[in-house]
Amino acid sequence: MAVRDEIGAALAALASGEAVLGDALDGCAEQIEARAADLGVFISVDLDGARARAAELIERDATRLADALPLCGVPVAVKDNMTLPGLPTTCGSRMLEGWQPPYEATIVERLRAAGALVVGKTNMDEFAMGSSNENSAYGPCKNPWDPERVPGGSSGGSAAAVAARMALGALGSDTGGSIRQPAAFCGVVGLKPTYGRISRYGLVAFASSLDQPGPLARDVKSCARLYAVVGGHDRRDSTSLTHPLGDVVAAASAGEGAIDGLRVGVLSQSPVQVAPEVASGVTRATRALAEMGAELHEITLPHAEHALATYYLICTAEASSNLARYDGVRYGHRAAQANDLGALYRQSRAAFGDEVKRRILLGTFALSAGYHDDYYLRAQKVRTLIRRDFEKCFSQCDVLLLPTTPTLPFRRGEKTADPVAMYQADAFTVPASLAGLPALSMPCAVAPAAPEQGRAAPLPVGLQLIAPALEEARLFSVAGALEAALDVDVDIDIAAGGDA
Amino acid sequence: MSYEAVIGLEIHVQLGTRTKIFCGCSTAFGAPPNEHVCPVCSGQPGAMPVLNAEVVRYALRMALACGCDVRRDSRFARKNYFYPDLPKGYQVSQHEKPLAEGGAIEVLHEGERFSVRLNRIHLEEDAGKTTHDGPGHTSLVDLNRAGVPLIEIVTEPDLSDAAAAAETMRTVRGIVRALGISDGNMQEGSLRCDANVSLRPVGQRTLGTKTEIKNLNSFRFVQRALEFEIARQRALLDGGGQVVQETRLYDDARGVTLSMRSKEEAHDYRYFPEPDLPVLVIAEAELAAARAELPELPLARRQRFIDVLSLTDDEASELVRERELGDYFEAVVAALGDADAREIKRAANFIRTELLSRIDDARDAASARVAPQRLAELLALVRADRVSSKLAKTIFAKMWDNRRSAEEIARAEDLFVEQDSAAVVAEVERVLAASPEEVAQYRSGKTKIIGYFVGQVMKATRGKAPPQLVNQLLREKLAGDD
Numbered sequence: 001m002a003v004r005d006e007i008g009a010a011l012a013a014l015a016s017g018e019a020v021l022g023d024a025l026d027g028c029a030e031q032i033e034a035r036a037a038d039l040g041v042f043i044s045v046d047l048d049g050a051r052a053r054a055a056e057l058i059e060r061d062a063t064r065l066a067d068a069l070p071l072c073g074v075p076v077a078v079k080d081n082m083t084l085p086g087l088p089t090t091c092g093s094r095m096l097e098g099w100q101p102p103y104e105a106t107i108v109e110r111l112r113a114a115g116a117l118v119v120g121k122t123n124m125d126e127f128a129m130g131s132s133n134e135n136s137a138y139g140p141c142k143n144p145w146d147p148e149r150v151p152g153g154s155s156g157g158s159a160a161a162v163a164a165r166m167a168l169g170a171l172g173s174d175t176g177g178s179i180r181q182p183a184a185f186c187g188v189v190g191l192k193p194t195y196g197r198i199s200r201y202g203l204v205a206f207a208s209s210l211d212q213p214g215p216l217a218r219d220v221k222s223c224a225r226l227y228a229v230v231g232g233h234d235r236r237d238s239t240s241l242t243h244p245l246g247d248v249v250a251a252a253s254a255g256e257g258a259i260d261g262l263r264v265g266v267l268s269q270s271p272v273q274v275a276p277e278v279a280s281g282v283t284r285a286t287r288a289l290a291e292m293g294a295e296l297h298e299i300t301l302p303h304a305e306h307a308l309a310t311y312y313l314i315c316t317a318e319a320s321s322n323l324a325r326y327d328g329v330r331y332g333h334r335a336a337q338a339n340d341l342g343a344l345y346r347q348s349r350a351a352f353g354d355e356v357k358r359r360i361l362l363g364t365f366a367l368s369a370g371y372h373d374d375y376y377l378r379a380q381k382v383r384t385l386i387r388r389d390f391e392k393c394f395s396q397c398d399v400l401l402l403p404t405t406p407t408l409p410f411r412r413g414e415k416t417a418d419p420v421a422m423y424q425a426d427a428f429t430v431p432a433s434l435a436g437l438p439a440l441s442m443p444c445a446v447a448p449a450a451p452e453q454g455r456a457a458p459l460p461v462g463l464q465l466i467a468p469a470l471e472e473a474r475l476f477s478v479a480g481a482l483e484a485a486l487d488v489d490v491d492i493d494i495a496a497g498g499d500a
Numbered sequence: 501m502s503y504e505a506v507i508g509l510e511i512h513v514q515l516g517t518r519t520k521i522f523c524g525c526s527t528a529f530g531a532p533p534n535e536h537v538c539p540v541c542s543g544q545p546g547a548m549p550v551l552n553a554e555v556v557r558y559a560l561r562m563a564l565a566c567g568c569d570v571r572r573d574s575r576f577a578r579k580n581y582f583y584p585d586l587p588k589g590y591q592v593s594q595h596e597k598p599l600a601e602g603g604a605i606e607v608l609h610e611g612e613r614f615s616v617r618l619n620r621i622h623l624e625e626d627a628g629k630t631t632h633d634g635p636g637h638t639s640l641v642d643l644n645r646a647g648v649p650l651i652e653i654v655t656e657p658d659l660s661d662a663a664a665a666a667e668t669m670r671t672v673r674g675i676v677r678a679l680g681i682s683d684g685n686m687q688e689g690s691l692r693c694d695a696n697v698s699l700r701p702v703g704q705r706t707l708g709t710k711t712e713i714k715n716l717n718s719f720r721f722v723q724r725a726l727e728f729e730i731a732r733q734r735a736l737l738d739g740g741g742q743v744v745q746e747t748r749l750y751d752d753a754r755g756v757t758l759s760m761r762s763k764e765e766a767h768d769y770r771y772f773p774e775p776d777l778p779v780l781v782i783a784e785a786e787l788a789a790a791r792a793e794l795p796e797l798p799l800a801r802r803q804r805f806i807d808v809l810s811l812t813d814d815e816a817s818e819l820v821r822e823r824e825l826g827d828y829f830e831a832v833v834a835a836l837g838d839a840d841a842r843e844i845k846r847a848a849n850f851i852r853t854e855l856l857s858r859i860d861d862a863r864d865a866a867s868a869r870v871a872p873q874r875l876a877e878l879l880a881l882v883r884a885d886r887v888s889s890k891l892a893k894t895i896f897a898k899m900w901d902n903r904r905s906a907e908e909i910a911r912a913e914d915l916f917v918e919q920d921s922a923a924v925v926a927e928v929e930r931v932l933a934a935s936p937e938e939v940a941q942y943r944s945g946k947t948k949i950i951g952y953f954v955g956q957v958m959k960a961t962r963g964k965a966p967p968q969l970v971n972q973l974l975r976e977k978l979a980g981d982d
Binding site for chain 1: 539542543544545546547549551578580582584587588589590639641768770771776778
C-alpha cells in the first residue's frame with residue numbers, strides 16, 4: 001500500500017518538472033470557482049494574490065525552490081481568525097467586518113515563507129465559538145459530503161476547503177475540538193498539537209489557555225508536512241514551547257513497525273452515547289491496530305464526565321476577557337449613533353452574534369466576585385484532575401484511541417435551538433484540550449448513504465488519537481500506519497455532491 | 501472625641517526602562533499622540549505580550565531595597581474593566597502571586613525616623629491617556645503610555661498624618677532615583693499614588709470605614725487631600741454621622757475631595773491568571789545580580805555623611821536629596837585627599853551654596869560645568885591659604901563661566917592671597933591713617949567698628965589680604981596709642 005502524501009506528490013511533480021508551479025493552484029481554483037460560494041467555504045477568496053505569489057516563485061526558479069521550500073506552490077486555506085495583511089480578518093463576526101490587520105500571524109508568515117499559496121480565509125463560527133459553523137455572520141459553511149449537513153466547527157471552512165479540494169491543506173484553530181470535529185465531519189486529517197507547539201501570535205484569541213492552531217489535510221503525511229512548517233518555538237508567543245518538533249514527516253510514513261507492541265488505550269466506558277456508525281468505525285480501527293501488533297488496554301478517565309462543564313466555564317471566562325477589546329474604540333464595528341461612552345459600548349457590542357453574547361455573559365458570571373471560587377476556580381481544579389487522569393492513562397499506554405465525535409455530521413438547524421446539545425458534540429475532544437495534549441482526528445470509515453435513515457449521501461466517520469504532551473511524532477506514525485491499514489476512500493465527487 | 505487617622509498608600513512608579521513592559525515600543529514621554537504604539541500595546545486582535553526582562557530587573561531592585569520577600573514564582577493576572585484608554589479591556593497586573601511581599605520603607609520626617617511596612621510590590625502595565633477636550637465634545641485617546649511598565653507599592657496602614665504621607669512619597673522618589681529605576685516625577689505622572697484613609701478613636705484597635713482618594717499627582721496634593729479628608733471625616737463623625745466607604749477624587753482648585761463612586765458602584769475586576777504569560781520565575785542568580793547592583797539608599801547615605809563625614813543633619817539631608825548631588829560631594833571629598841572635618845564641611849557648604857545656585861535640578865550635578873575634581877583643586881587652594889574663602893567664590897564663578905582651572909584663573913586675575921606681610925602692614929597703616937574719626941570711635945569703646953577697617957583693607961587689596969592677618973594687625977595697631 002503506497003503511503004498517501006498529496007502535498008509530497010505535488011512537490012515531487014514540481015521538482016521533476018512533471019508539473020509547473022501553479023498547476024496545483026489551478027486545480028484548487030477550479031473547485032473554488034465552481035463550489036466555494038455555494039458551500040460557504042470562504043469569507044474572503046484571494047486567487048489573484050495566490051497567483052501573484054506563484055508568479056513570484058516561478059521567477060525565483062520554481063524547480064530549484066521545490067527542494068528548498070517545503071510547501072512550494074502548495075495552495076492552502078487559512079482560517080479567518082489568523083491575521084494576514086492585505087485581507088480582512090473577520091473571525092466570522094460582524095464586529096470585525098472589513099478589519100485589516102496591521103501585522104501578520106507567525107503561522108501565516110511561516111506558511112508563506114515555505115512557498116505556500118494562500119487561496120483565501122475560511123469560514124468559521126463567530127470567534128471560533130461553535131461546533132457547526134452555523135454561528136458565522138457570513139452565512140453557514142456546508143458539508144461538502146452533504147450540503148444539508150454541517151461541516152463541524154469552528155474550523156468548518158478549513159475542513160470543507162480541504163475535503164472539497166479547494167486547497168491541499170489548511171490551518172484551523174482548536175479550542176475544544178474546533179479542528180478535530182470538523183476534520184471528522186469532512187473526512188480529513190486534523191491535528192491539534194500540544195498546547196504551545198504552534199504559535200498563537202496572530203491568532204485572534206477565544207480562550208487563550210486552550211486555543212491552539214493546527215493543520216488540516218487530506219492525508220496524514222500532508223498534515224505532518226504542514227505541521228513541520230508552522231510548528232515550533234516563536235518568541236512572540238510567550239507560551240510557545242521550545243522543544244524540537246522531531247522529524248514528523250518521516251514519522252508519518254514509519255509504517256506498521258510503529259504499531260508492533262504499541263500500547264493503545266481505549267475507553268472502557270463512553271461519557272456520552274455514541275452513534276452506531278461511529279462506534280463501528282472506531283472498532284474497525286481498534287481491530288486494525290491489534291492486527292498490526294498493538295496491545296489494547298481498557299482505560300478510564302474518571303473525571304471526563306465533568307470535562308464539558310469544566311471546559312465551558314474556563315473558555316467562557318477567558319472569552320469574556322479576550323473579547324472585551326471589541327468596544328468600538330480602536331477597530332471593528334463602532335455604533336454610529338452613540339453619543340456617550342456607555343452607549344458606544346452597548347450599541348457597538350450589538351454586532352456580536354447570540355452565541356458570542358451568551359458566552360461573554362456566562363464567562364463574566366463565572367469570574368464575578370462571589371461566584372469566582374465556585375465556578376472558575378473549581379473548574380481549574382477539575383482541569384487539574386483531568387490532566388492527572390491522562391497522566392495515569394499514559395503510564396499504562398502510549399496512545400489513546402477514541403471517537404472524535406459522538407455522531408455523524410448532523411443537519412443544519414438540528415441543534416441550534418439547544419446550546420447544550422450542541423456543546424455535547426465536543427464531549428470527546430474537550431478532555432485533551434483541557435489537558436493541553438496533542439490529538440489527531442482522521443477518517444476511519446465512511447457510513448454509506450442510507451435514505452431509509454434520512455442519510456442522502458455517504459458520510460465520513462472520524463477517530464481520535466491522543467498522545468502524551470510533545471508526542472506529535474507518535475501520533476503521526478500511528479495515524480500513518482492506520483491510514484494505510486484502513487484505506488478509507490474519502491474522495492467525494494464534489495461536482496455532483498451539492499445537488500444530492 | 502479625639503481621633504487618629506490611619507493612612508495607607510498605593511504608590512505607582514513608572515519604571516524608566518527604554519521600552520514598554522510587553523512590547524518594544526519606546527516609553528519616552530512627550531511624543532505626539534499614538535506615536536509609540538504597535539499591535540501589542542494597542543491591543544490588536546491576536547497580538548500577544550512578551551515580558552521585558554529589564555522591567556523585572558528594575559522591580560527586583562526596588563523589592564530588595566525595601567527588604568521585601570521576593571516570590572520565586574509570581575504570576576500575572578488580568579484585571580478586567582472597561583475604559584477607552586485600556587486597549588485590551590483588561591490591565592495585565594499581578595494579583596494573587598505578586599513579585600514581592602513584606603518589607604518596609606524607612607522615612608525621616610521632622611527629625612523622627614519611622615518605617616512604613618509594605619504589603620506588596622507588584623508589576624503591571626500602565627493604561628493610555630484620555631483627554632476630554634477633543635473637537636466637537638469628543639474625547640481623544642493617546643496610547644503612548646499604554647504598556648509603560650509600573651510597579652505598584654502597597655503599604656500597610658502605618659501612617660497617621662498627612663505630612664508624613666507626603667514625606668513617604670518623597671522618600672519613595674528618593675529611593676527610586678537612587679536605584680536608577682525611575683525619575684519619580686509626580687508632574688509627569690511617573691510617580692502617583694492613591695491614599696486610603698480612615699479615622700478611629702484614639703486607643704481603638706479596629707479600623708474605621710475608609711475612603712480611597714485616587715490619583716494624587718503631587719506631594720502637595722497628597723498632603724492637602726489627606727488633610728482635607730481627615731478633617732471631613734472628623735466633622736462627619738463628630739456630627740454623629742458615618743463615613744461612607746467610597747472612592748474620592750481630589751479637586752485641587754477647590755481644595756476638597758469629592759465622591760467618585762460608592763462601594764456599590766465599585767468595579768468587580770474579575771481577576772484571573774493571565775493565560776498569555778507563563779509563571780514569572782526568578783532564579784537565584786537574578787536575585788544575586790540585583791542585590792549586587794543595589795546602591796546605598798539616601799537615608800543610609802545621609803547617616804554615613806553624619807557619622808563618618810561629620811556633617812550636620814541639614815547638610816547631610818540636602819546632599820542626599822539626589823543621588824547625583826551626593827555623588828558629586830563624595831567625589832570632591834575623595835579628590836581632596838585627607839580632608840579634615842572642617843574641609844569636608846567647607847566642601848559641603850560650597851556645593852550647597854555655589855553649585856546648587858547654578859543648577860536648576862540637583863540631578864544636574866552629574867554634568868555640572870565645574871567637575872568635582874576641579875572644585876577639589878579650588879578647595880585645596882583654600883586649604884593651603886593661597887586663596888581666601890571669599891575669593892574662592894569669585895574664582896568658582898569664573899570657573900563656571902570659562903571652564904578654566906582655579907589655579908589658572910587665580911594666576912591670570914591675580915587673586916592669590918597676598919603672601920607679602922609687609923605689604924599688608926602698609927595697607928593697614930594707610931587705612932587707619934585715612935580714617936581718624938573711626939579710629940577715635942574704636943578707641944572710645946566702639947570696637948565693633950573694626951569690621952569697617954577690615955572691609956577697607958580687603959577692598960584695597962581686592963580681597964587678597966589674609967583676613968586673619970588683617971584682623972590681627974588692626975587690633976594691634978588700634979590697641980596702640982598712636
